[in-house]
Amino acid sequence: MNVTIVGGGVAGTLTANYLATRLRDEVRRKEIEITLISDRDKLLYEPGLLYLIFNRLEEKDILRDLKILLDPGVKFVFKRADKIDLENREIRLGDEKLSYDYLVIATGSRIVPEEIPGLTKTGHWFYNLDGAVRLRDEIAKFKGGKIVVSVMGVPHKCPVAPIEVTFLLHDFLKIHGIRKSSEIIYTYPINRVFLMESVSELVQNLFTEKGIETRTFFNPIEVDAEKREVLTLEGERERFDLLISIPPHKGSKVIIDSGISDDGWVPTDRYTLKVKGHDNAFAIGDTTDLPVSKAGSVAHFQAEVVAENISAEIKGLPPTARYFGKAMCFIETSFNEATYIWFDYETQPKFVKPNKFTHWMKIAYNRMFWLTARGVL
Amino acid sequence: MVVIDARGSYCPGPLMELIKTIKKVPLGEKIELLSSDASSAKDVPEWVKRAGHELVEIKKEEDYWRIVVKKTK
Structure with a gap:
């Protein structure tokens, strides 16, 4: 059985690592193969770009090789996916075709x-x-x-x-x-x-x-x-x-080229994160058409839900995890202070007064993010 | 007339769909926007006035709003 993830951004990397952890034994017994396809071999911590433009972080602080971040149980395919065929459960990569049993579309957005x-x-x-x-x-x-x-x-x-x-x-x-x-x-x-x-x-x-x-x-x-x-x-x-x-912004070209949508946003169920009309395909992160923020935290929370449900289905357990619109954003209000907002489908955000502690939490998280990417934090 | 069915989409989705469409259609074209988000009934006419287009009709149907806008410039 094969679980294929298309996209090596935050959503794809986290999903791959969560799955590898949850399906450790199955991967070892070679019953399951987890494959991540990406045309980039590095993960960019995009929130770091805000600090880079003021020279508070450098390129080396916000880029890591995917090979280092991905769990050894994940097979990394450094290629561009040209077409996703949801009907026939296949991904086309140039002349090559890969079939899948479960698919996670995490192809992100682009300017x-x-x-x-x-x-x-x-x-x-x-x-x-x-x-x-x-x-x-x-x-x-x-x-x-x-x-x-x-x-x-x-x-x-x-x-x-x-x-x-x-x-x-x-x-x-x-x-x-x-x-x-x-x-x-x-x-x-x-x-x-x-x-x-x-x-x-x-x-x-x-x-x-x-x-x-x-x-x-x-x-x-x-x-x-x-x-x-x-x-x-x-x-x-x-x-x-x-x-x-x-x-x-638009969604990824592969979504448009595959005829999944005209603007690159994938029609997605807001709770199960399944691609509408396809029981074995999921969409997470920026690529969904959901009315939620296109933010790393959303990708993170969605990756948890999708990994839990795919792993449950494979193990014959009930896939009961649901995404409820959860999002969290720090808001830097100066170089010394920040606030943050938590919200979901039914809860409007509330603020704390901008303060130094929240700012330093954000600065610390800029370093800790690499633990999130590995699926640890 | 171009129809945008933005029902089920939340603020500012319907307004942004209208803005995206109005950029593409020819002068004089009418656009019918269907929105289930109540704030569209306030935000859309406000934007139409600001952008100098014509609000032809705004009507509350059973569980959505029907807003017709004419591109005038």
């Missing part, structure tokens, strides 16, 4: 800055490593002026990161003595600064306190590279000296 004309010419982002490395240089040489932090579409990964980068920019400019000669403008597509109303209120208050301006109902359609302006669907133009964008 598509090319969908906003002009953005790749003059805009910046920190939602992938290359972009974050370029932005690190831009921030370091910034001498004052107008910074626009613009969320150019939802859903996007890590919903709170645009807020955090804005808070940290404020601090960074202050530390460098250029906050007074700079403006920070934060833009968001809907009529408030964050999806959830309760979070939006707290963030708006902190923005006001820090002198950060906001623009809402702001949906960029183009970036004028010459005039250095963002143009919106609502007819506005916003000039910038430095544009930090959160580009539009």
Whole structure:
């Protein structure tokens, strides 16, 4: 019997490691094979990119070889999956075909800055490593002026990161003595600064306190590279000296190429995480179409549920684990303080006052994450 | 008329679906948005006004809202 996981990000890696732990004996007896397919041989701790752009973490701190992270009971296939055939239970990798008994789709999401004309010419982002490395240089040489932090579409990964980068920019400019000669403008597509109303209120208050301006109902359609302006669907133009964008996101190309959906998000049952209409296939992490955050914590909690249920089915036990929308996000409100939110399908987030302890928990977790990736924490 | 059935999707899903669609359709095209999220009844007209399009109709059906918008610019 074969359990195949497509995707070597947080969701895929954790699921593979949890399964290897739960099915240790079956793997040893060669009754079960756990295979992870990924076109990347390293796991990137994406929350670390927020720190990398301010030079608080380096590349070596946020990248690890998958071979080191994966349990020895997991077979790693370093190849790109070209097509997932849910009907025939097969994955195509170039000329090769792999069949599976259970499938976990963990193909994640990707930014598509090319969908906003002009953005790749003059805009910046920190939602992938290359972009974050370029932005690190831009921030370091910034001498004052107008910074626009613009969320150019939802859903996007890590919903709170645009807020955090804005808070940290404020601090960074202050530390460098250029906050007074700079403006920070934060833009968001809907009529408030964050999806959830309760979070939006707290963030708006902190923005006001820090002198950060906001623009809402702001949906960029183009970036004028010459005039250095963002143009919106609502007819506005916003000039910038430095544009930090959160580009539009899409699901993985393999989902679109496989005809599973048009935008790359996999239709997923919100409780069992099964791909709709397929009893032996699951989707977790950013790739689902669920109304939950595209965040590492969500991938982590979903991986626990899927690994528990697959392992139970294999062992002939009742697969009773359910995902209930659980998510947890730290929110860095400065270089010294943070808060956090816990929420699920039925529970709205509540805050603790931003404080130093939560900030240091986050800094510690940036190191401890590698234990999570191994399936230990 | 283009129909977006966003029932079952939560705020701001329906509004974002409308925004995505309005970018693609030709001038003068009408879009019918179906949403079961009550906040759409407030957020969508507010955005339509801000973006300068026309709100043709907003009607509460049994368990969802039907909102018709015309692209005017």
